[in-house]
Amino acid sequence: MTDNIHRKDRMNDKKLELIVCIGSSCHLRGSKDVVQILEKLVVSKGVGDKVNLSGSFCMGECTNGVCVSVNGKKFSLTPSTTESFFEEEVMEVLNK
Numbered sequence: 001m002t003d004n005i006h007r008k009d010r011m012n013d014k015k016l017e018l019i020v021c022i023g024s025s026c027h028l029r030g031s032k033d034v035v036q037i038l039e040k041l042v043v044s045k046g047v048g049d050k051v052n053l054s055g056s057f058c059m060g061e062c063t064n065g066v067c068v069s070v071n072g073k074k075f076s077l078t079p080s081t082t083e084s085f086f087e088e089e090v091m092e093v094l095n096k
Contacts, residue, residue: 015049015050015051015052016050016051016052016070016071016090016093016094017052017054017069017070017071017072018038018051018052018053018054018068018069018070018090019053019054019055019056019059019068019069020034020035020038020053020054020055020056020066020067020068021055021056021057021058021059021061021066021067021068022035022055022056022057023056023057023058023059023062024058025058025062025063026058026059026062026065026066026067029065029066029078030066030078030079031055031066033079033082034066034068034077034078034079034082035053035055037079037082037083037086038053038068038082038086039053041082041083041086041090045086045091047090047091047094050094051090051094056069059074061074061076064076065077065078066078068085070089070090070093071093075089
């Protein structure tokens, strides 16, 4: 019984995985700006302890804009859509 409780606690402690493609195509589409905006939002929302923000080379979505993955679910962003994406997708997951 105790093991199940501890296992559940560890699952609750798992951080949200937020991965931004920084490959050539996404870089040309503004991935550097997307990363900077996401870094600022993570800090301003106080969720740094709940989000693991990282980069990855080509995520295979080169034709759709800057590819960003939230716990494995892929999205296409531009710098101008990043803030609304963060509110609608990242904060929604964190608030569950």
